[in-house]
Amino acid sequence: MEKLTEQSLKALLAQASLDSKDGDLERFGDVLDTYVASLKALHALDLAGEEVAPTFNPAWTKK
Amino acid sequence: MPDKPLYHLTIHEAQKLVRGRELSPIELTRAILRRIEAVDGKLHAYLNLTAESAMNEARVAEAEISQGKYRGPLHGIPLAVKDQLDLKGAPALIRGGNARAGEDATAVQRLRSAGAVILGKLTMSSLPIEIPPPRNPWNTDRITGGSSTGPGAAVAAGLCMGALGEDTAGSIRNPASLCGIVGLKPTYGLVSRTGLAPLSWSLDHCGPMTWTVEDAAHVLQAIAGHDSKDPTSIDAPVPNYSAALNANIKDLVVGVPRDYIEECRARTDPEVLTLVEQAIAELKTLGARVEDVKLPALKLATIANAVIYYNEHFAAHRNDAKSTIKNAATSARARVYLGLLTSAADYIQAQRLRSRVRRECAEVFDKVDLLALPCQLKTAPTFEETGPLDTLYKHLIPEYQSPFNLAGLPAISIPCGFSKNKLPVALQLAGKPFDESTVLRAAYAYQQHAGWHEQRPPI
Numbered sequence: 012m013e014k015l016t017e018q019s020l021k022a023l024l025a026q027a028s029l030d031s032k033d034g035d036l037e038r039f040g041d042v043l044d045t046y047v048a049s050l051k052a053l054h055a056l057d058l059a060g061e062e063v064a065p066t067f068n069p070a071w072t073k074k
Numbered sequence: 075m076p077d078k079p080l081y082h083l084t085i086h087e088a089q090k091l092v093r094g095r096e097l098s099p100i101e102l103t104r105a106i107l108r109r110i111e112a113v114d115g116k117l118h119a120y121l122n123l124t125a126e127s128a129m130n131e132a133r134v135a136e137a138e139i140s141q142g143k144y145r146g147p148l149h150g151i152p153l154a155v156k157d158q159l160d161l162k163g164a165p166a167l168i169r170g171g172n173a174r175a176g177e178d179a180t181a182v183q184r185l186r187s188a189g190a191v192i193l194g195k196l197t198m199s200s201l202p203i204e205i206p207p208p209r210n211p212w213n214t215d216r217i218t219g220g221s222s223t224g225p226g227a228a229v230a231a232g233l234c235m236g237a238l239g240e241d242t243a244g245s246i247r248n249p250a251s252l253c254g255i256v257g258l259k260p261t262y263g264l265v266s267r268t269g270l271a272p273l274s275w276s277l278d279h280c281g282p283m284t285w286t287v288e289d290a291a292h293v294l295q296a297i298a299g300h301d302s303k304d305p306t307s308i309d310a311p312v313p314n315y316s317a318a319l320n321a322n323i324k325d326l327v328v329g330v331p332r333d334y335i336e337e338c339r340a341r342t343d344p345e346v347l348t349l350v351e352q353a354i355a356e357l358k359t360l361g362a363r364v365e366d367v368k369l370p371a372l373k374l375a376t377i378a379n380a381v382i383y384y385n386e387h388f389a390a391h392r393n394d395a396k397s398t399i400k401n402a403a404t405s406a407r408a409r410v411y412l413g414l415l416t417s418a419a420d421y422i423q424a425q426r427l428r429s430r431v432r433r434e435c436a437e438v439f440d441k442v443d444l445l446a447l448p449c450q451l452k453t454a455p456t457f458e459e460t461g462p463l464d465t466l467y468k469h470l471i472p473e474y475q476s477p478f479n480l481a482g483l484p485a486i487s488i489p490c491g492f493s494k495n496k497l498p499v500a501l502q503l504a505g506k507p508f509d510e511s512t513v514l515r516a517a518y519a520y521q522q523h524a525g526w527h528e529q530r531p532p533i
Contacts, residue, residue, distance in 0.1 A: 016415070019415065020411060020414065020415055023414045023415065024414065027392075027395065027414065028396075029395055029396055029399060029410075029414075030399070031399065031411070032399050032400065032407060035399070035407060035408075035411070038404075039407075039408045039411055039463070042408060042412075042463050042466050042467060042470075043408075043411060043412065043415065045467065045470050045471075046380070046412055046415060046470055047415065049377040049380070049470050050377070050381065050415075050416075050420050052374065052377065053374055053377055053378060053381065053420070053423050053424065053427065054419075054420075054423055056374060056423075056427065058423060058426035058427055058429075058430060059426075061426035061427070061429040061430050061433075062426070062429045063422055063425045063426060063429070
């Protein structure tokens with residue numbers, strides 16, 4: 012796993028009072044790196060003009 | 075009586091016999107239970123078979139029908155549901171622990187109201203524990219595709235006459251395409267999510283998995299419609315889906331998103347592309363007008379779907395994260411880490427892309443009635459070719475299914491042929507919001523023309 016991804020994940024785990032399982036960071040390194048790279052691609056797109064979907068519906072009163 | 079085993083009847087065929095009192099629901103349910111006993115040891119489709127209550131329900135259906143109280147096409151028909159849907163009194167492995175559901179999911183309640191016989195719960199991938207994965211009835215060395223793994227295997231092998239599945243990133247259409255059955259992900263909001271264990275609240279869709287398009291219409295008819303317990307359920311009239319089925323599609327315009335197919339081409343098995351192109355050509359032969367359309371935002375739709383999925387999943391299951399990391403299966407642990415890595419800014423960017431995808435789709439649907447494209451990248455791989463993280467990788471790289479979860483549009487997987495090694499390939503048709511009738515009509519016309527549903531798996 013790339014160092015930055017590993018550091019970020021460790022910090023987020025600590026913030027959530029969680030620990031990774033032994034070996035998981037190595038085991039999942041590639042899929043986590045692929046994900047982080049995909050996030051960068053998503054943010055490279057200019058979507059500032061788009062609404063955040065789905066739109067909040069104030070008529071939702073029931074659960 | 076039919077000239078084939080009862081377990082190979084379609085819902086549509088069986089309901090005619092049941093309604094005419096030529097076939098008893100008891101006899102039909104018993105035949106399916108015998109079939110399960112004979113082959114589910116090889117296929118592992120069922121997690122929880124409720125044979126005794128199913129027989130009781132069949133007896134009730136028999137008594138009602140004999141008294142002239144026929145409820146409709148699902149009356150006395152044996153169906154099953156994915157583990158993700160609550161079945162009163164049955165454990166839900168997806169929810170973790172041993173808790174039993176206090177109520178049926180709304181979709182299950184509606185099947186029962188329609189008189190269906192519920193056989194039990196079918197397995198799925200993404201469970202927190204490792205269990206034997208279902209095997210593909212077309213070749214038991216191969217996977218069914220997930221996450222509705224049990225419904226895929228069970229419907230294809232005649233272990234139920236139809237099933238309810240759930241689709242967050244292709245989980246109905248993926249096993250449907252790999253197992254050679256029909257899988258319909260309805261429009262978001264058409265079918266209640268009440269009693270559906272959440273994977274991702276804004277992407278989860280409950281829908282039918284059946285052998286034929288007529289059967290999908292029958293099941294959808296029973297489960298569709300407003301549910302005041304689900305705040306995302308849409309309060310709108312439900313059309314008569316079966317009445318919309320006919321083989322005439324001469325008035326339809328079918329759009330083919332060539333740019334997106336090109337984006338996925340390098341990862342798509344050439345045999346899949348060839349068979350889907352042939353199916354699209356056959357839609358043209360049937361009278362539909364076919365034209366290319368462009369949907370550039372789909373390029374990042376798969377990753378946007380994954381971002382929303384992992385973020386909402388982590389939020390829904392945050393309190394279980396510690397035990398998931400400690401005890402759960404590989405893919406379930408990885409999903410926790412992916413959810414943790416997803417920031418609010420990532421989620422909002424994904425939602426913005428969702429808006430763009432919806433807008434592009436709406437613009438395209440001003441000109442066409444349907445989109446036609448492949449449903450899968452490849453035919454079913456062997457277990458040896460498959461790793462525990464494959465599904466997660468599938469969610470990160472452009473593929474054909476999750477864009478329609480992101481957009482919330484109805485999409486159906488329908489068999490369109492077999493590869494050289496005799497594995498099913500599927501065409502996908504997607505439609506306008508709440509226009510399941512047109513999706514089903516085109517799928518039905520194709521099915522009747524192509525006849526792939528006449529071939530059953532060798533098991």
